[in-house]
Amino acid sequence: MRTHIPSGRLPEEPSPIADDGDETHFCRTCAFSSACLSVGYAKPQLAELHCLVEHIGPYHADEYVFRTDAPFRAIYAVRAGMVKTRVLDGDGREHVLGFYLPGEVIGLNAIYPERFPCDAIALDTAHFCRFSFPAMSQLASRMPAVQQELFRMLSKELGSASRLAGDHSADERVAAFLIDLGDRFAERGFSGERFRLSMSRGDIANYLRLASETVSRVLTRFRQQGLIAVDGRELVLVKPDQLRQLAKSLIGR
Amino acid sequence: MRTHIPSGRLPEEPSPIADDGDETHFCRTCAFSSACLSVGYAKPQLAELHCLVEHIGPYHADEYVFRTDAPFRAIYAVRAGMVKTRVLDGDGREHVLGFYLPGEVIGLNAIYPERFPCDAIALDTAHFCRFSFPAMSQLASRMPAVQQELFRMLSKELGSASRLAGDHSADERVAAFLIDLGDRFAERGFSGERFRLSMSRGDIANYLRLASETVSRVLTRFRQQGLIAVDGRELVLVKPDQLRQLAKSLIGR
DNA sequence: CGGAGGATTGACCAACGTCAAACCCGGTGG
DNA sequence: CCACCGGGTTTGACGTTGGTCAATCCTCCG
Numbered sequence: 344m345r346t347h348i349p350s351g352r353l354p355e356e357p358s359p360i361a362d363d364g365d366e367t368h369f370c371r372t373c374a375f376s377s378a379c380l381s382v383g384y385a386k387p388q389l390a391e392l393h394c395l396v397e398h399i400g401p402y403h404a405d406e407y408v409f410r411t412d413a414p415f416r417a418i419y420a421v422r423a424g425m426v427k428t429r430v431l432d433g434d435g436r437e438h439v440l441g442f443y444l445p446g447e448v449i450g451l452n453a454i455y456p457e458r459f460p461c462d463a464i465a466l467d468t469a470h471f472c473r474f475s476f477p478a479m480s481q482l483a484s485r486m487p488a489v490q491q492e493l494f495r496m497l498s499k500e501l502g503s504a505s506r507l508a509g510d511h512s513a514d515e516r517v518a519a520f521l522i523d524l525g526d527r528f529a530e531r532g533f534s535g536e537r538f539r540l541s542m543s544r545g546d547i548a549n550y551l552r553l554a555s556e557t558v559s560r561v562l563t564r565f566r567q568q569g570l571i572a573v574d575g576r577e578l579v580l581v582k583p584d585q586l587r588q589l590a591k592s593l594i595g596r
Numbered sequence: 597m598r599t600h601i602p603s604g605r606l607p608e609e610p611s612p613i614a615d616d617g618d619e620t621h622f623c624r625t626c627a628f629s630s631a632c633l634s635v636g637y638a639k640p641q642l643a644e645l646h647c648l649v650e651h652i653g654p655y656h657a658d659e660y661v662f663r664t665d666a667p668f669r670a671i672y673a674v675r676a677g678m679v680k681t682r683v684l685d686g687d688g689r690e691h692v693l694g695f696y697l698p699g700e701v702i703g704l705n706a707i708y709p710e711r712f713p714c715d716a717i718a719l720d721t722a723h724f725c726r727f728s729f730p731a732m733s734q735l736a737s738r739m740p741a742v743q744q745e746l747f748r749m750l751s752k753e754l755g756s757a758s759r760l761a762g763d764h765s766a767d768e769r770v771a772a773f774l775i776d777l778g779d780r781f782a783e784r785g786f787s788g789e790r791f792r793l794s795m796s797r798g799d800i801a802n803y804l805r806l807a808s809e810t811v812s813r814v815l816t817r818f819r820q821q822g823l824i825a826v827d828g829r830e831l832v833l834v835k836p837d838q839l840r841q842l843a844k845s846l847i848g849r
Numbered sequence: 850c851g852g853a854g855g856a857t858t859g860a861c862c863a864a865c866g867t868c869a870a871a872c873c874c875g876g877t878g879g
Numbered sequence: 880c881c882a883c884c885g886g887g888t889t890t891g892a893c894g895t896t897g898g899t900c901a902a903t904c905c906t907c908c909g
């Protein structure tokens with residue numbers, strides 16, 4: 344059974360697309376814009392960053408952005424759409440490492456092995472900025488703010504990876520997942536309480552280490568309890584505080 | 597019941613201690629030595645690294661090296677002994693993020709939040725090198741090899757964090773844990789098949805998301821199957837290949 | 850209108866957690 | 880020297896959460 348989502352099809356929400364960069368401006372949501380702008384680099388320095396960026400896309404749902412074992416040459420910032428990264432284990436079971444929104448960066452886990460340790464697959468129609476990593480680290484040597492931003496991104500991702508590693512109930516994990524996604528949408532200027540889950544229930548399950556049936560059941564229960572409203576992949580967090588309460592053992596401190 | 601470990605108390609094994617650094621030499625196992633030496637930096641540059649290092653310790657078992665929420669100023673390389681990092685969740689349950697051997701570095705996950713997101717607790721008598729992080733990143737800007745090494749360490753840790761996040765049976769997780777530890781001992785020049793588990797069964801359990809009883813049961817089963825020999829915390833991997841086989845869904849791609 | 854893939858729901862089951870008892874070892878003090 | 884104590888470890892019995900299998904439904908498409 345479905346819940347009718349209150350005011351229809353999210354008419355006035357900005358779509359989670361930030362494809363607004365050009366030759367001299369960063370996309371509104373870009374992970375790197377803050378690295379430079381906030382520290383006051385002027386246009387000429389920005390140009391350096393721009394000249395190592397390559398806009399790629401569109402990729403359509405289910406298309407690979409990069410594949411496991413491909414040699415690592417670049418990191419990718421999501422400009423529009425949504426992606427998942429995943430590994431397939433020996434038995435062919437999928438483990439989803441993460442979902443990435445516009446403004447977020449993928450490929451950082453490939454630096455050490457010098458090959459991508461995972462696949463990246465578009466969930467939506469998605470666009471990216473590709474940053475050559477050698478060029479990027481060279482730039483980082485000259486621009487401490489860029490270096491700092493790379494350190495921060497890596498460290499941040501380390502934090503979220505270990506959050507998932509904890510052992511928690513299905514309810515806690517699903518609640519934490521919804522809250523985290525909402526917070527990240529909000530961080531990028533979208534609504535944090537009303538958004539689209541571009542991934543399938545199976546993807547969510549493979550991310551949270553649950554069976555897709557369990558994800559389904561938990562979502563249904565949350566809906567019955569009035570915590571959320573779901574219509575297919577459209578989602579509203581009706582009682583975010585209560586969800587956050589549920590999730591607090593995971594979200595941590 | 598206990599297995600008598602073949603040749604007694606590991607008499608001729610080098611103890612996992614690498615406290616052999618001085619004012620002009622790195623410890624044999626140091627994570628940073630390769631960053632500089634392998635790229636051919638001469639003594640003067642090395643001196644720069646040395647002057648931002650501070651030797652601290654000894655810490656005894658159960659002593660804190662740093663605590664959750666303490667402001668982040670430095671990263672720590674283990675010189676001798678073993679440490680765990682851990683978080684306590686809302687209900688006071690412990691989640692162990694990792695165990696660290698001589699030559700490995702802790703504190704990288706504190707860069708982004710600018711506070712330590714976890715406690716670090718000695719399991720043994722342990723010594724450390726403390727590297728001021730501001731000084732370190734400044735140095736990284738001037739020495740690409742240092743910057744590169746930091747990126748690599750962060751990326752590597754990201755890899756291991758997501759490995760644990762997968763969903764696997766208790767057997768697979770314990771096997772992977774033993775193999776991983778052995779590989780890391782070997783990487784640092786110690787025996788990879790005969791070593792001491794400085795942490796309690798409970799610590800292992802909190803790391804692997806199992807109950808300590810389950811860890812105990814799996815270890816006894818492995819012993820009965822002749823895969824390992826255990827005497828308290830002394831361990832021998834009798835059939836590493838078979839363990840690696842068991843662990844492959846976790847270790848591998 | 851029909852087909853296909855995802856989502857939901859239900860019934861059953863197994864892996865692992867919980868609770869509890871016994872055990873082992875090292876340490877301490879009489 | 881030995882008895883006692885205490886924490887960690889092992890082992891056993893049992894319960895619960897979430898996985899598996901299967902049927903149905905829904906929705907998006909052609």
